[in-house]
Amino acid sequence: MPKVTFVSADGRETTLTAQNGQSVMQVAMVNGVEGIVAECGGSAMCATCHVYVDTPFVHLAAPASEIENEMLDCVASQRRPGSRLSCQIQMSDALDGLRVFLPETQQ
């Protein structure tokens, strides 16, 4: 099963095992990782599960949809090239070892 590492804004790392098909947001929520709010629960509606995907993994995740892209313009912390909504990234073996950085704020 693929692993994913969350790096908090102050540099703390949490590595968790995901199920294939589970969203990165869901992995964070179910394990109580702080720094992801996910108010809408995974509908790409609230822009509060924003993460910065570590550069080597950016092109391994399926690209953002039009709706996600529009919501990324509305995130509370700065949008950068690796910005994604973590509810829209599905874990898979191809993403094993994924590292995502959490922004300073989600709201």
Add this chain to the structure above:
Amino acid sequence: MTQPGVVIIGGGQAGLQVALSLRQLGFDKPIQIVSDEPVLPYQRPPLSKTYLADGNFDQLVLRGQAALDAQQVDVLLATRAEAIDRKARSVSLSDGRTLPYEHLVLATGTRPRRLPLAGSDLQNVHELRTLAQAERLRTAMSAAASIAIVGGGFIGLEVAAFARSAGKKVTVIEAGSRILERSVSAAVSAHLLQLHRRDGIEIRYRIGAGRILGTADGRVTGLLLADDAVVDADLVLLAAGAVPNDDLARGAGLQTGNGILVDTALRTLDPCIWAVGDCVDFPAPRGRLRLESVQNAVEQAKCVARNIVGGNEAFGIVPWFWSDQGRYKLQIAGLTAGADDVLVRKTEDSDRLAAICFRDGTFTGVETVNAPADHMAARTLLARTTGLTRKDFEDANLDLKSLVGSAT
């Protein structure tokens, strides 16, 4: 005996959030959540959307057992709270136990409104609130060819859109003068009506269901409408809104109206008892409100947690809401119900629409379909309370985001 702490009745998103927020604030006494469901707290909104497609409960769980244990949050599953003894400050449970409390939080949610509809006891008549009901509906739906839905509200339309995308024949019956009548402006109702009909969902409004038809052995065959028309269906979903679970509060002598009555701090008339989420009738600037939304549940829970640890905070939010109806994302920012003036922005070549709502000349919110950036901009504008009027929005070329930039 352990010292009493906080007992939370109701294992939904509001109840869980009270517990998590209390721990975040450093609250170190026992926290017990009493849930009448057999599973850990989960997200309810996907039950009428993605869960019907994938049946994957793991995607819905809000916190796993390990995370709850780490936070020392005790969840009593499949357990009902039977009565509150306010004098003794304790709650008696269906398993015979009595839980003492220092603070009690009622997060009892809602239940589907029961229609007095003959035939409701037939097989394959469904309602949707809990995981168990969603699982029953999901299983039945995979075998059904035609589905009749009573109620053109959020749940009814979300399930209709899913069922249609799965190739079912779908009919929605709405007794009101339009779909989503209590929730959105006439412009958005009309827009969604057109989109859903384009996708092949049959929608009838201004018509009530008379009774559910079935065979002698109890199988559903359809709906008889008030005008004697018959809708053939082998599955019926009753989705005519929800009513607050306030019986426990009323039984304890607490005040109820459209739900459990609280003051601005979300406290009942008993200083040790609070209420959060869908079941709460709370004071707001334009009169009392009861909101059924995740945001309201989560923010009320956070507010009560802060007040329990010594705060005296009045609850206040810019409400927002969403409803995924198949390919259509409906979002509401602000309190748009009761708008007396609506400015509609629509492009002919797409499904996008924004309805900018006013009441007494003041901007009250925006309803959007497939326009998430407009929705987010509206939330920012509402949070600033700049007293925007219709004139500020009348330039048709102006997008809402540019208004965010100029209204600082």
